[in-house]
Amino acid sequence: xxxxxxxxxxxxxxxxxxxxxxxxxxxxxxxxxxxxxxxxxxxxxxxxxxxxxxxxxxxxxxxxxxxxxxxxxxxxxxxxxxxxxxxxxxxxxxxxxxxxxxxxxxxxxxxxxxxxxxxxxxxxxxxxxxxxxxxxxxxxxxxxxxxxxxxxxxxxxxxxxxxxxxxxxxx
Numbered sequence: 001x002x003x004x005x006x007x008x009x010x011x012x013x014x015x016x017x018x019x020x021x022x023x024x025x026x027x028x029x030x031x032x033x034x035x036x037x038x039x040x041x042x043x044x045x046x047x048x049x050x051x052x053x054x055x056x057x058x059x060x061x062x063x064x065x066x067x068x069x070x071x072x073x074x075x076x077x078x079x080x081x082x083x084x085x086x087x088x089x090x091x092x093x094x095x096x097x098x099x100x101x102x103x104x105x106x107x108x109x110x111x112x113x114x115x116x117x118x119x120x121x122x123x124x125x126x127x128x129x130x131x132x133x134x135x136x137x138x139x140x141x142x143x144x145x146x147x148x149x150x151x152x153x154x155x156x157x158x159x160x161x162x163x164x165x166x167x168x169x170x171x
Contacts, residue, residue: 026124033120038113043078045117048087048110051102058101060093069148082106 008016027042034040040048050067051057059067065075079100082088087106091099102110129137 029124030117030120034113034117037116038109040109040113044082044087045110045113047078047082047100048102048106049114051088051100052107052110054102056101057107058091058099061090061098061100064100 031042034042034045046068047064050064051059054063061075061079064079065072068075070078079088079090083090085105086103087109089101089103091101093099126134
């Protein structure tokens, strides 16, 4: 495909493929470490970390989805699995609101996993970069995320995003 037609140049393709592969390798290594050291998946750890920073260690379900950038069905399945393991719990709120709350067991699992996870992230990524490259990585990541969040589907009256997962995607 020609660049003028929307295809990627050789330089752009190399950058994209390297970026994509790097994400896959880092994600797989993080997943392996979390499983080996604490029996958590990366998704478990991510949910626990977001809840640990929330007021009262709980969020409305739509806030959790927005914070993670996950579709409603993925979040529902993840929270269901974590509830079954006692890491989080669903709580009723005002009107129709459903909250997800961090349990003491979930907090303990996060506290146990966090030090090794941080060391692993440092080993895999941070220690391989200069301070200037760390700043560049953060700036590039913010630029991409800000653009993606600007294109996020709008929420309905109940604050929930559309559930088909296809809103705004080109064919």
